[in-house]
Every structure is written in structure tokens, then in C-alpha cells.
Amino acid sequence: MAFSRPSSLPAMPTYRVMDSDGVIVDTKHEPSDVSTEEVITWYKNMLTVNIMDVIMFEAQRQGRLSFYMVSAGEEGIAFTISSPLATQLPQATGAAYAMKIQALQNPNTPAGVVACYFGEGAASEGDFHAALNMAATRSCPIVFICRNNGFAISTPTLEQYRGDGIASRGIGYGIDTIRVDGNDIFAVREATKEARRMALENGGRPILIEAMSYRVSHHSTSDDSFAYRARVEVEDWKRRDNPIIRLRKWLENKGAWNEELEQQTRADLRAAILKEFNAAEREKKPPLKDMFTDVYAELTEEQEAQREELRKHLEKYPNEYNINDHEDGLKGL
Template sequence: MYSSKLVRNFSPSMPVQQHKPVRQPPHSDSIHFPGAVKSKFTSALQFQSPGGAPAIPTYRLMDTDGVVIDKSNVPKVGKEMALKMYRDMVTVSIMDLIMYDSQRQGRISFYMVSAGEEGVAVGSAAALEPDDVIFSQYREQGVLMYRGYTLDEFMNQLFANKNDYGKGRNMPVHYMSEKLRLHPISSTLATQIPHAVGAAYALKLNGSPNITVCYFGDGAASEGDFHAALNVAATRACPVVFFCRNNGYAISTPTLEQYKGDGVASRGMGYGIDTIRVDGNDIWAVYEVTKRAREIAVTQQKPVLIEAMSYRVSHHSTSDDSFAYRAKDEVEDWKRRDNPITRLRKYLEAKGWWSTDEDMALRSSLRKEILQAFSRAEKMKRPPIKDLFMDIYEEPTEDLKEQMAELKNILDKYPEEYDLDSHEGGKDGL
């Protein structure tokens, strides 16, 4: 069920637990046990069935035609900001297509497309402050784009060249940026969730006005790290916003086979965390929900869970063929009926802020910009060979020095087996 009402207090009622004996009359109708909230007694033996509870509603501001549902709740975003959000979404979608094709051509080794989820990333990023700390997964290109990550920075990472912040040691789409307060992305599922909680607790202890935001998918929510992290965040009241992109599939596993409960949002309620579900294809709903969630996390110093409902239009990655486990008709149906970019464009056109001609010109211009950045990054040399051994310790250990010497001997002995000229400094870069 959709709802256009953004309830300010969407939290479970969690009074402070009493850890000392409480005097109660012998025939009281309720009691506050140490392990739960105040609960009424009953003489009826009845198990609580999840099927008996109503599903958590999904907050939405505009429909699939870009029309605002509740006219008293118009998005509080001006033309300049709205057009930037649209431009960033379109940029990500075009970059995705180009980089997916480049992997198929063997020019990069791996890529992950975020088609269908652009509104989730850009809408949430627009609601954050620049110094909020990001722990993301691998479909948050729009978050970086909105924060100012340039096309050159994207391409440098994807080609693992000498300007890559990770010095060529990470897989493609594993971005990082100290300037933009983005922690390095890890392939290992869900490890960023407890890290985000730890960072949020540190911010809390330091009296920081900022929060951490942790992005992950529905598949990561099935990992143990998710549950441990939410429990610690709740019990230690950490200012973190958990942002789950529920796109229907964890690689080849549909949500139907992942869990039986009411999505991921119901788990937040179980851990005593303020929780809301939002239409992830509605960029204005995502923006409003994230803005309110951040406010709660900052002012009340506690965690919030957002479950953004969407659909993964693309394959999981360039290593996946999703038509092996889902019908093409299903994907095409979602493409036609609910695209976050199309929905925002209709809204902008209705406002008189955008036109078909402007859209065509933007897409043509962006494609040229992306291809130019692509060409620059592809031609750059790779990082110096010595970077394989640097940044592990402040000073290389004796073991590392021995390994470097061993590698140098191998390169001296078999120079024709290695493309040393493609690295910065060549053999002298070791």
C-alpha cells in the first residue's frame, strides 16, 4: 500500500527499560519485564502471526506520471537543484551503458549497472550534508555524482590507472574518496554495515553534528553483519541511517527465497529502530524521507532504517545473465511502467522546467563528456609497480622489502614476459 503521509514519529515505542525491581499489584493487567516493553497479560493462548499484521506502507510523493499526489505536500526543491538531480541521474545511466559495453569489449574487467535505481542514489544524496560519512555498496554511483565525484575520477578508478585513488588494487566500481568522505567499497557483502555503526558511534562520542549513512541491498540484509550492526546501533544509540535498496534480487536469488517477513523494514522495528519504507523510484519521496531520517539521527542521536523499494532492471553485473533466473517480460514490464528518470522528467516538463529538445541536447552532450573522460583514462599509464607494496605500513617491513627484491629479480630475468612500459616509471617504478 502506498502512502503520501510522511509521519514524523515512525518509530516503535521503546520506553527505557527498568533494571531494578518494580512493585506491582498482584492482579495488575500488565507488567514491565526487563526483556521487553510493557506488555498486557492475557488468558488467551494465541501465537502472533506475521500474516495477521498489516504490511508497512510505502511512502510516495508523486505517481508514475510525475504528478504530485498530495497537493499540500509539494517537493520543496527549486529548479536549479531539481535539474542538477535530473542531470546526475541521466549521467549515471549513460555512463552505465558505455562502461557495460566497454567491459564486453575487454577494455575494463568488470562493471555493475545501477539501471532502475538512479533515483534512490541521487535522491538520498541530495538530502545529506557534505561532511556526512558514506559507507556504500556498489550501486551508489549517483551518490558520488551528486557529491561532486568527476567523470575523470570515475574513469580513473574503472581503468585502474595511475590517478586511481586505490592505486589499481581494487576491482572496478569499488570507488573511494577521502575528500567526499566515502569509505572504500568492499566486494565482501555487508561488511560496511558494522563499520558504519562504529564510525557513527565515534561521531557521537566526538560530539560531531554529522552522521554516517550506510547503503546496502536486500541480499546484504540476509547477512549476519546486518543483524549485529542494527542491534549495536540501537543499543548504543548511534547516529546512522541504514539505507536498504530492496531491488527484488540478490544476484540470482529473488526476495521470495530470501525471507518470509514483511521485507527488510520489519526487521528495523524488531530491533527498536525508527523505520520507514519508501518508493525508491520516486526521487522526491526518497529525498524527503532521507532528509527526515537525517534529522532524527542528528537531533535524537539514534539510528534510522530506510527501505527503498525498487527493481533491478540490469543484470547483477557484467558477470551475470539475469535471464537465467527471471523472465525478460518481467524486466521489460518494469522498464515501461516505472522508470525513476522518466518519472522525474515528466515532473520537470509539467513544471515548465524542461523540454524534449533540452533533453536530447543534454544526452548528446553528456555522452561526449563521458567518452572524452573514458579516452583520457584509458590512455594513462598504470600505477608504479612499487604501489603493490606501499600503504600497508608506514614504512615497508623487512618481509615486504624481500618481496620487492624478489619481484625485481624476476622482472630482470624475464623482462619480455611483462608489460612494464604500461606502468608509471616502467621497471624503475619498483
């Protein structure tokens, strides 16, 4: 009789294409199915998210918006992120299952795959396990992409789990799984591309990608990460490695980028983002009724009662709310 001990097993390897200096680790594996021009587009997209994060963070501090989450250090995995934790996981599996049924009922339906992004903190929620188990047992065409950035808000991974990251959970559910270097956009792209192909095989199956990275920013505008981690650790990661620095080095090694292009591009992107932000600020907010729609085809009795209660409340205290900032004002309710 023998018990399996996780600590005696090797950790799952991490797939990477280029190192932190932007050098391809296997010269026989140089990315060949993408042009340098397209890679520059990727780089500009990552710069856009990075610059937008700084602008939005500052805008929140100025009281121009209420809440914002940044993506610094994770630009090579998912660009922008959102706050709700794990709420999309079961729904993603359900959507993939629906797509599979539709394809079975109508062979002419184009094959499709659902992609679901989430952080390693979301993998501590029950919804994560329900989603993966359903996807595995129903062979749903879905690619789960986990951004393991080291922290779930203020909780480091050492306090979240004792197993081999999130990848080991995919194996436990019988799902084909790969761990990739999330700071290597080439590795993320290759893994995602292959995962999509595999997810469509034999009528569909789930795939899990765990992308390893580090969250160099605060979790959100409501967070001060230096309360639970050392500032020197964050500064070291900023200086040492992140998706933007690594891809810039690759482009510079190719002779396709330089400091002059960097500064001009950053200036152009900042101006474009500020222009869009200022235009958005001048727009009316959505109608108040939108708080109740897009959940059910028809409003339920409870929703109707809630909407009426809100209308009466706003009529009673008209000076406490900026109702006219919304389309149609109170009439829209």
C-alpha cells in the same frame, strides 16, 4: 497463550510523494524547499549515471575494462554502486560510534552522521546484523539506506527472506525505520533528510531506510539476468516506471523539460563521458605498491614478504605482465 504470526500482520507502508506519472499524490505536499533548477540538476545527474552505465558496459565487452556494475533502475537512490557485499556495514557503524565519542569529548566538534548504502542481498550477511545491533545498542548517529531492487545477483527476494522486507529487521533491532518508493526521488530525498535530522537527536541514534526499486539491468558485466528472470518482466519495468522516467514526467508537467532538451542533454552528456573515459584510458595505472598500502600505517611482515614475492615473480616473468602500464613500473614496487 498466543503466537504472533507475521502473515497476519499488515505490511509496512511505502512512502511516496509522486506517482509513476510524475504527479504529486498529495497536492498539499508539493516539494517547496527545492527549486526547479535544482531538480533539473538531479535529473541530469541521473542521466549521467544512466549513460555512463551503457558506455562502461560496452567498454567491458570490448575488453577495455575488466568488470563493471550498473545502476539502471536505481538512479534515484544511490547513483553508482560497487561489488563488495556488506563489507562496509560494521565499519560504518564503527565510524559513527567514533564520531559520537569525539563529539562527547569535544563539544565544539561539528555534529555528523554516517550514511551507509547497501543492497537487500547484503542484508543476508552476518555483517548486516552485527552492524545494526551495535548501532542500536550504542545509539550511533548513522543512516542505513537499503536499496531493495528485487534481486541479490541471481536470487530474487522470495528466495532471500520470508519476513516483511528489510524494514522489519530494523524494527526488530529497535531502530526507527521507514520504507520509501525508491523510484520517487522526492520521497528518497525527504526520507533521507528527515533521517539525518533524527539521527542527530539526543546525542545520536540509528535510522534505517528501505528504498524499494527494481533492477532493470544485469547485476554486472559477469551476469546474464535473463537466465533467471523473464525478459518481458524487465522490459515492462523499463517501460512502466523508473526514477528517470518519473522525474522527467514531473519536469514535463511543470513545463521545464521537453524532447528537444532531452536529446540535446543526452548527446552532451555522452560526449563528456566519452571524453573523460578516453582521457582516463591514457593515464598510467596506480603504482604496484598501492596494492599493499593504505591498510596499516606501516607494512606488516607478511605484507613485506608478499610484496617481495610479487617483485621476484614479475622479474622472473617480465613478458607476461604489462608492468610499464603502471606508474614507476617495477621500480614502484
